[in-house]
Amino acid sequence: MRSHRPLTAGVLVALVVVALQALLVPLFAGPASGLAPRDLPIAVAGPPPAAAAVTQKLATEHPGAFEVSTVPDAAAADAAIRDRSVYGAIVLAGPAPEVHVASAAGPVVSGLLGQAAGPQAKVVDVVPLHSGDPRGTGFGAGFLPLAITSLLAGVLIFFVVGRRGARLTALLAYAVAAGLAGAAVLQGWLDVLPGDYLAVAGVLGLFGLAVAGAMTGLGALLDRPGLGLGAVTMFLVGNALGAVAAAPELLPQPWGAVGQALPIGAGATLLRSVAYFDGHGGAGAAIVLSAYAIMGLLLTLIGRRGTTVIKKEAAPELALAR
Template sequence: MKVSSPKFILTLAVGLAVILGIMMTAFSLPAVNSGVNNVPVGVVTTDKTVYNKFATPLEKKGFDVKQYKSVSSMKDAVNDRKVYGAFEISNTGDMTLYKATAASTAVSQALETMGNAVVAQQKTAAKAQIAQMQAQATDATMLKALDAKVQAIDAKTLTVKELKAFPKADPKGTGLAAGALPIALGGWIGAVAIANTVKGKKQKFWAAIAFAFVGGLGLVGVIQFVVGTFNGNYFLTSLGAMLGIAATGFFVLGLLEVMGNAGLGIAAVLLILLGNPLSGLSSAPEMLPKGWGFFGQLLPPGATGSLLRNLTFFDGHAIGLSAGVLAAYVIVGLVLFFLGHKSEIQNAEKA
């Protein structure tokens, strides 16, 4: 009876340890070092001095701040996915936050927290000045007027206006955030199932097409009609999901045809171990460590998630990168699929 050699066992143990290390790095490092890393936001004001006053603390917090002269131009920038939201500063110093929760719940919450903190600082500074005036005032009318100013300051709050919200059924977009793993794992499992159950190369090709078509309709159907995260054009959003599933499916099938079962490991690392935590769906690509978020958008889970988000909530704006990435995976996968012959060789050996 043939048994495994000590060299093989040691090599396997080292390989598995490397995979565990990759898993730990991919899941823990972004979580530990996540935060604001050049998240683009806007400040709406025509006054350059006012802009600099509010932009400087935002930049120190890690935001990439852009100035807009009007609310309409800022709203266009939000819809074009150039910024996640913006602060408008009125002539009296009042602050309004325009946020797009559908772009990122985490960024939306961070902006609201920071806006409230700025308003609180403004109120503290203004009340301190009035307190000095109250200490020096002796006239009852003046004291009454100062008391009224304090009450007016206390009443000031951050005005929040929502530009792009998730549906009421899922106001935090939990369904989309939780979809990273099904997007990555589902495509991988589907491709493996096709590779192992469908006979014939042409038949595998058409099975992958059918899986992408039906899977795209099913994935968006669950997110939109069961979970309630999406509320856009069902068929248009489904086309994006179909492209994402096709990218994953053909990439896995291509690796299998060229490398055999070893390709499954590479696909699992790229699509699941790296693609899932680096997708940015639970926060935003700019909230992952520098460079990691962009890399995550070059992997199918991140690209698919961004494509679905932008198709559903942002009128199809800024889909070029994600659609291009997914199309590239489809093309590369098809080239590998038609060049490789591993399945034919395995079928010949079994025969």
């Protein structure tokens, strides 16, 4: 009877992994394959009759794709793009319409807006990507490792550091160091990100504290199951729905909104806003990250101490030794 137990356990492990795979594949592939505008905020600039005609045409040819607002001229459209009220604008000036975009807000979005306006439209990039990252791929590729290292830092602090006060100190020290080092690498070494160095470092530090603090806090509250919950929610789900290289309005809803309520989506939005748009459009993301950071620190403070966990686990061994 006992000889069958290892075989049964192996089969169960295989089935659990396959079930997890069946869940993860649609979680990652589904949103990526379904990228399309969904109430994407754009503007139409021009005389009211012409703007109304274009708005009606967009609603007829692309139902539900765009949330259109009208502005008087190109200057107003560009101002709305720069303060992140809209992703782009169709400007009705001259013999052919122009499409004003911000590739810095997401090159995928810029491409979709150009396609929607038609092949005759001239494309004007109001807020272009940084010269060191002309296709925008470095932004996403450089952001993901920060999420991985922050998650790892939270786990290690939970296991290695026992006292609550020491854990808080370690989390804050990590956040400061991660922000300064991350900004130095992305700006000074790789040159994939513009913006003020200290402002970018502040965003990266807040993101690191949000992820690491939440992991340590969940571990302090729920022990190892808390770490598992944090890893699945913040990293697996958050990475799939974060729209780091796209825009949350391109994901099927409500998944785009869910991604922005998790640290990876909020962190990417805030970093993009600070680096390219002087912070415009980043207030909501800053609130989300601050909430995770504060929650993590509070849970770390009120949760169990690491030394207590170790003593409880070591007690049976000590009793046997005696």
